[in-house]
Amino acid sequence: MLSISEKFARLGTDHAPGQEVRQDRAEQTTALRGEVIPGPPVDFSHGDVNEDAFAPTPGAFEEFVTGVERGGSQAYTEYRGGAELREMLGERLGRFTGSPVSGANELIITPGTQGALFLALGATVNTGDRVAIVRPDYFANRKLVEFLGGEVVPVRMDYLAHSDGAGLDLGELEAAFKSGVKTFLFSNPNNPAGVVYTADEIARIAALATTYGVTVIADQLYSRLLYTGSTYTHLRAGNIDARQVMTIMGPSKTESLSGYRLGVAFGAPHLIERMEKLQAIVSLRAPGYSQAVLRTWFAEPEGWMQDRIARHQAIRDDLMGVFAAVPGLVVRAPQAGSYLFPRLPALDVTLHDFVRALRVQAGVTVTPGTEFSPESTDSVRLNFSQNHEAAVQAAHRLVQLIDRYRA
Amino acid sequence: MLSISEKFARLGTDHAPGQEVRQDRAEQTTALRGEVIPGPPVDFSHGDVNEDAFAPTPGAFEEFVTGVERGGSQAYTEYRGGAELREMLGERLGRFTGSPVSGANELIITPGTQGALFLALGATVNTGDRVAIVRPDYFANRKLVEFLGGEVVPVRMDYLAHSDGAGLDLGELEAAFKSGVKTFLFSNPNNPAGVVYTADEIARIAALATTYGVTVIADQLYSRLLYTGSTYTHLRAGNIDARQVMTIMGPSKTESLSGYRLGVAFGAPHLIERMEKLQAIVSLRAPGYSQAVLRTWFAEPEGWMQDRIARHQAIRDDLMGVFAAVPGLVVRAPQAGSYLFPRLPALDVTLHDFVRALRVQAGVTVTPGTEFSPESTDSVRLNFSQNHEAAVQAAHRLVQLIDRYRA
Numbered sequence: 001m002l003s004i005s006e007k008f009a010r011l012g013t014d015h016a017p018g019q020e021v022r023q024d025r026a027e028q029t030t031a032l033r034g035e036v037i038p039g040p041p042v043d044f045s046h047g048d049v050n051e052d053a054f055a056p057t058p059g060a061f062e063e064f065v066t067g068v069e070r071g072g073s074q075a076y077t078e079y080r081g082g083a084e085l086r087e088m089l090g091e092r093l094g095r096f097t098g099s100p101v102s103g104a105n106e107l108i109i110t111p112g113t114q115g116a117l118f119l120a121l122g123a124t125v126n127t128g129d130r131v132a133i134v135r136p137d138y139f140a141n142r143k144l145v146e147f148l149g150g151e152v153v154p155v156r157m158d159y160l161a162h163s164d165g166a167g168l169d170l171g172e173l174e175a176a177f178k179s180g181v182k183t184f185l186f187s188n189p190n191n192p193a194g195v196v197y198t199a200d201e202i203a204r205i206a207a208l209a210t211t212y213g214v215t216v217i218a219d220q221l222y223s224r225l226l227y228t229g230s231t232y233t234h235l236r237a238g239n240i241d242a243r244q245v246m247t248i249m250g251p252s253k254t255e256s257l258s259g260y261r262l263g264v265a266f267g268a269p270h271l272i273e274r275m276e277k278l279q280a281i282v283s284l285r286a287p288g289y290s291q292a293v294l295r296t297w298f299a300e301p302e303g304w305m306q307d308r309i310a311r312h313q314a315i316r317d318d319l320m321g322v323f324a325a326v327p328g329l330v331v332r333a334p335q336a337g338s339y340l341f342p343r344l345p346a347l348d349v350t351l352h353d354f355v356r357a358l359r360v361q362a363g364v365t366v367t368p369g370t371e372f373s374p375e376s377t378d379s380v381r382l383n384f385s386q387n388h389e390a391a392v393q394a395a396h397r398l399v400q401l402i403d404r405y406r407a
Numbered sequence: 408m409l410s411i412s413e414k415f416a417r418l419g420t421d422h423a424p425g426q427e428v429r430q431d432r433a434e435q436t437t438a439l440r441g442e443v444i445p446g447p448p449v450d451f452s453h454g455d456v457n458e459d460a461f462a463p464t465p466g467a468f469e470e471f472v473t474g475v476e477r478g479g480s481q482a483y484t485e486y487r488g489g490a491e492l493r494e495m496l497g498e499r500l501g502r503f504t505g506s507p508v509s510g511a512n513e514l515i516i517t518p519g520t521q522g523a524l525f526l527a528l529g530a531t532v533n534t535g536d537r538v539a540i541v542r543p544d545y546f547a548n549r550k551l552v553e554f555l556g557g558e559v560v561p562v563r564m565d566y567l568a569h570s571d572g573a574g575l576d577l578g579e580l581e582a583a584f585k586s587g588v589k590t591f592l593f594s595n596p597n598n599p600a601g602v603v604y605t606a607d608e609i610a611r612i613a614a615l616a617t618t619y620g621v622t623v624i625a626d627q628l629y630s631r632l633l634y635t636g637s638t639y640t641h642l643r644a645g646n647i648d649a650r651q652v653m654t655i656m657g658p659s660k661t662e663s664l665s666g667y668r669l670g671v672a673f674g675a676p677h678l679i680e681r682m683e684k685l686q687a688i689v690s691l692r693a694p695g696y697s698q699a700v701l702r703t704w705f706a707e708p709e710g711w712m713q714d715r716i717a718r719h720q721a722i723r724d725d726l727m728g729v730f731a732a733v734p735g736l737v738v739r740a741p742q743a744g745s746y747l748f749p750r751l752p753a754l755d756v757t758l759h760d761f762v763r764a765l766r767v768q769a770g771v772t773v774t775p776g777t778e779f780s781p782e783s784t785d786s787v788r789l790n791f792s793q794n795h796e797a798a799v800q801a802a803h804r805l806v807q808l809i810d811r812y813r814a
Contacts, residue, residue, distance in 0.1 A: 004533040004681075011684040018483055019687075021490070050478040061475055068468055068666065071457040075666030076425055083428070111518045111668065114691040126411040127534060127556065140688045147688055149534065149556075259475065259482030259695035261518065274411075277418040280426075281547045281554055284521040287694045288666035 017045035041363035042394035047385030067292025081109025098237035113250035113263035123274035136372035194334020222337030424452035448770035449801035454792030474699025488516025505644035520657035520670035530681035543779035601741020629744030
């Protein structure tokens with residue numbers, strides 16, 4: 001068994017998105033080349049929720065204020081969240097995903113979607129359990145399994161080899177399930193690659209989960225931000241026992257409500273029961289007053305979501321245009337979400353040194369691919385939910401830096 | 408090893424404070440006696456933060472609004488919390504506890520004090536580790552250890568046998584430390600009993616921790632709400648290696664800011680590092696906008712805290728007066744905090760049935776003592792941070808119910 005310091009040594013966060021200030025303590029191991037390139041700094045490690053980029057949903061702040069005025073009944077809810085709010089969300093999420101959700105028994109409100117993911121894994125993974133994790137996928141997935149004493153069984157997703165679908169290696173997935181995996185966690189749309197699983201891929205995941213009795217945790221955080229021509233398939237509405245599925249969503253990304261820290265998980269009642277017990281000792285409940293903000297979710301003003309999608313799509317297309325001109329750079333156009341995950345041309349510095357040089361010399365913060373897969377040593381993730389013009393300028397500076405450090 | 412369903416079967420929350428609505432599914436096993444007693448319902452399971460009871464600190468809401476206006480920089484902070492805010496809090500908490508706190512390295516901001524407790528235990532307790540837990544103490548302490556795969560080593564606190572100090576059995580504590588305990592968690596003021604450890608008790612805990620190399624987690628949530636004649640001793644300012652102490656506080660109780668879900672932990676830098684890594688996968692960060700509310704903490708208007716203490720003390724004294732007239736009821740006057748923990752006279756129904764009858768027949772919600780110690784089958788906890796008049800009326804109804812169900 002690992003000692004507690006060994007256990008935490010594996011949970012590094014210095015390169016995690018939002019923690020870049022901690023990297024500045026580290027020394028650059030190779031010399032910086034050339035001068036600083038001026039321009040408005042852009043932090044692609046997360047979305048920009050300021051007014052000149054993507055501001056929170058209209059009415060969100062007002063709902064918060066109403067929540068504060070409601071007083072004690074809003075500050076103290078059941079650990080799984082206020083009953084009336086859960087009923088409202090259950091109805092909306094059932095309609096969105098194409099399969100009913102009971103607000104009473106099948107839904108929990110959490111502090112952020114990170115909280116929901118932790119509870120979902122904590123409710124399914126015991127010491128020694130094998131858990132299938134996609135490579136690349138959200139950076140915390142692997143760490144959650146390791147903290148809980150589980151064993152990560154990686155499954156490759158060859159997103160660059162496909163123009164449709166995620167490219168998950170279903171043979172590897174079946175081999176993992178055969179080897180005794182009892183939980184499978186994946187994000188769809190994929191974070192960091194922005195690809196969406198086809199109806200066929202989802203049907204095959206459902207069939208394999210059914211055959212091998214695997215519980216599937218589907219992180220659907222970006223499933224509302226779908227670009228023209230993409231279609232989305234909800235696993236929970238497919239041919240799979242409802243007791244084997246947990247779905248994670250939240251209003252932090254597309255809706256820019258991250259400052260309120262809200263997430264939801266919905267699915268199998270016996271898992272929701274466990275997740276509430278775990279929430280009781282991990283954080284008690286989602287922020288009481290903030291919960292009120294969820295009333296605006298799936299109830300945005302007419303046309304607001306379409307406009308938000310169109311604005312993201314326009315930024316995506318401009319950035320794809322900038323990157324198309326770079327020899328050796330490979331990137332697939334995201335079908336959903338706000339992440340680009342370009343594979344960079346060969347550099348003659350390490351990825352971490354390049355990422356740091358980019359921040360120091362060009363004011364551009366990106367997340368190294370190694371956060372998402374140990375093999376992604378040549379890729380970086382950009383969250384392009386940013387001021388449009390600043391994002392395009394920053395992409396040009398990124399291209400200049402690639403040329404400086406090219407092998 | 409426990410299976411995951413066995414593990415969660417031990418983490419019951421149906422009788423936990425705030426979860427009473429879930430008990431209503433359960434059947435009362437004995438018949439209710441007599442009629443409903445009318446009166447304004449009082450939920451003693453937590454404090455009342457409404458305007459006619461104990462409203463949040465003045466200026467807290469305004470700081471939240473300023474936080475929202477600050478935008479992205481407030482929504483997204485480092486996982487351990489905003490750097491400037493940590494520096495401000497480190498300075499204030501160092502002054503309060505009598506020993507410096509580095510905001511940079513020795514402090515983390517969490518979603519509620521529950522979040523801080525989870526991180527502190529998660530950073531110190533590995534599978535199979537022995538952890539000393541006081542009986543009675545905060546209801547989640549035992550469950551945290553069990554979820555983390557640790558083993559609870561109970562240490563008795565005979566609070567009713569003393570009029571000064573907590574009455575912790577220091578011989579039992581030493582025996583526990585000798586038996587290989589490496590972490591000791593206790594609340595001071597004690598939740599539920601409201602007693603404060605004397606300077607001598609704290610010095611002896613520090614000496615034992617030093618001798619046996621035990622890390623001590625001190626939950627000081629109520630240490631600001633001290634009544635006339637009480638003195639408080641901060642463990643961290645005593646004769647103990649700073650690397651062995653973690654202190655938990657937060658503005659949720661005395662300051663009635665629970666709806667914002669904020670807590671802090673401060674102490675050993677190597678533990679704070681681990682706690683941030685764990686926070687990264689458990690909830691990422693304390694609510695971004697809510698963090699701004701901490702600016703009001705330890706910076707309340709002149710005289711505000713004194714007034715808040717005096718108002719709580721007046722309620723305490725009135726409730727003590729009501730209970731003094733009840734034959735067979737034993738209660739010690741709390742020296743701090745807002746909990747009363749009376750031992751009831753012998754009843755001829757179970758404690759859980761009595762607690763449910765009290766809620767159904769008298770509109771009075773209390774927490775059964777069994778949440779705090781398996782031996783406290785004859786006690787109930789009341790959080791008297793309530794509207795003064797309503798609390799006194801509710802206490803009278805509690806006395807009537809005791810008489811109805813007396814053995």
